[in-house]
Amino acid sequence: MPERLVLSLGGNAFTREGEDFTMSGQFSFAADALAPLAAILEGDTELLITHGNGPQVGYILTRVEEALGKAYRVPLEVCVAESEGEIGYVLQQTVHNLSGGRRPVATVLTQVVVDASDPGFSQPEKPIGPWFDPAQAQALAAAGLALVYDDAGRGRRVVASPRPLRVVETDIVKSMLELGIVVVAAGGGGIPVVEAAGKLAGVEAVVDKDLATALLATELVADGLILVTGVAGVYENFGEQSQRLLRNTSPAELTRLAAQGQFPAGSMGPKVGAAIQYVQATGRSAIICQPDDIAQALRGNAGTTIEPDQDV
Numbered sequence: 001m002p003e004r005l006v007l008s009l010g011g012n013a014f015t016r017e018g019e020d021f022t023m024s025g026q027f028s029f030a031a032d033a034l035a036p037l038a039a040i041l042e043g044d045t046e047l048l049i050t051h052g053n054g055p056q057v058g059y060i061l062t063r064v065e066e067a068l069g070k071a072y073r074v075p076l077e078v079c080v081a082e083s084e085g086e087i088g089y090v091l092q093q094t095v096h097n098l099s100g101g102r103r104p105v106a107t108v109l110t111q112v113v114v115d116a117s118d119p120g121f122s123q124p125e126k127p128i129g130p131w132f133d134p135a136q137a138q139a140l141a142a143a144g145l146a147l148v149y150d151d152a153g154r155g156r157r158v159v160a161s162p163r164p165l166r167v168v169e170t171d172i173v174k175s176m177l178e179l180g181i182v183v184v185a186a187g188g189g190g191i192p193v194v195e196a197a198g199k200l201a202g203v204e205a206v207v208d209k210d211l212a213t214a215l216l217a218t219e220l221v222a223d224g225l226i227l228v229t230g231v232a233g234v235y236e237n238f239g240e241q242s243q244r245l246l247r248n249t250s251p252a253e254l255t256r257l258a259a260q261g262q263f264p265a266g267s268m269g270p271k272v273g274a275a276i277q278y279v280q281a282t283g284r285s286a287i288i289c290q291p292d293d294i295a296q297a298l299r300g301n302a303g304t305t306i307e308p309d310q311d312v
Contacts, residue, residue, distance in 0.1 A: 004046040004177060006217040007294075008210060008227045008274075009033060014055065014087065021055055026087075030094045033228070036294035041099040046177040048220065049091055050213040053083040053188030054128075057206075061129035061157070065136075076128075076159060077191050077202035084109050084187035091184045105182040111168040111200060112190030112207050112215075118162035126161035126206055160205040162192065164212045168200065170219045177220070186212045210274035218281045225278050225286040226294060227271045233288050233304035234268060245304065251276040252309045275306045283308050 014026045014033075040047060060079045074082075088107025095105040120126075124146045132140060132147075137155025141147055147155035167173075167190060176183050189207030193200040210227060217225045236244045236257060246253075254263075254272050263269040268288075275286040289303025297303035 004048075004220065004222045004224075005040070006048045006050065006213060006220070006222045006225045007037070008213040008225070009049065009051040009291075010227075010229045014051075014090070021059065023090075026090050027094065030090050031098070033291040034091075034094050034098055036292065037095075038098055039295060041095070041103050041182070044180065046180070047103075047182045048173065048177060048216070048222070049095075049182065049184045050186040050209065050216070051087055051091065051184070051188070052209045053080065053087060056083040056086055057188060058129045065129075065132075075202065076204045076206070077193070080188050080206065081109055081191050084191070087187055088184045095182050099182075103182050104180065105184065106176060107184040107187075108169050108173055108176070110173075110185045110187065110190040110216075111193045112164045112186070112212050113166040113168060113195050113200070114162035114192050114203065114205065114207065115165060116194040116196075116203070118160065120160035120162040120205065121203075124158045124160045126159050127156050128159055128206060129157050131156050160203075161208055162203075162205055164190065164207050164215050167212070167216045167219060168193070170216065173216070174220055186216050208270050208274075210270040211277065214274035214278040214281075217278050221282065222278075223284060224298075225275070225284070226297065227275060227286065227288045228291055228294065229268070229271060229288060230290060231268075232290055232293065232302070234263075234272060236262060238262070238268070247303075248305050248307065250307055250309045251280050254306065279306050279308055 014029055019025060057079050060082055064074045092105045092107055127148060131154040134153035137147055140155065146158050148158050149155050167186065173183050173185050189209040189212040192203050192205040192207050194203050232245055234246045236246060254276055258272060263272045271288055275288060278286050286306045287297045287303050289297040293302035
């Protein structure tokens with residue numbers, strides 16, 4: 001068992017397909033998703049949990065848009081912070097109940113530094129929030145917001161997704177882990193901020209959760225990284241008759257397959273990229289698996305394990 005483990009939960013860890021999104025549903029599904037961690041929580045493994053926030057931040061944005069003119073405007077990075085608090089509460093309570101209160105757990109609102117000149121700011125491509133009817137979309141576009149449109153003329157906001165450079169609270173997270181505290185951090189990729197003359201300021205953007213997790217795991221020199229997703233692992237030719245689950249692979253093989261277009265940006269691409277980044281930076285292994293397989297994946301019996309290239 002790794003001494004310091006980073007576990008990243010995808011957005012599917014908080015909702016089931018076809019079910020209404022509710023707070024009680026989030027608690028229920030989080031309990032199911034984290035159940036395989038019971039054995040880990042019985043030991044002394046230092047555990048950091050990161051998570052996605054796509055559904056939650058979308059609903060927060062819906063509330064913000066509906067309240068325009070009735071309440072003060074909440075910028076996107078504050079919406080991310082609010083989602084970190086909401087999901088952190090769910091995960092804190094779930095871990096507490098799962099460990100019988102034996103393991104202390106805390107959420108850290110996490111700021112992630114990005115480059116103000118990152119190309120993502122001039123070409124926003126990350127869709128967020130709800131779809132707006134044509135009239136609403138036209139009004140938002142007139143207000144200067146970038147949108148993408150569907151065939152019915154509905155619009156959805158797109159924002160920058162700059163590459164994460166540094167996690168501001170890394171030393172705090174490290175100290176908490178060393179004290180035996182289970183830490184929830186870097187939720188939704190963290191709160192995006194830019195830095196100038198030693199001062200931080202929030203920016204309208206979202207940071208990729210998997211890349212932020214890999215960065216934090218690297219900064220913490222974690223012994224293992226698990227990226228939890230909705231499928232059994234990384235597949236070659238996914239969705240085709242010839243699909244093949246990659247049980248053991250390497251950054252070189254994944255890079256070759258990615259160049260063939262095997263891992264689309266909207267699905268497995270970010271997780272594969274994050275795993276490659278972490279493995280190459282640390283020389284340690286990463287795992288991509290589904291929630292029910294976490295325990296077996298740590299034993300090498302499930303999921304996809306990405307190990308350093310042999311010549312490294």
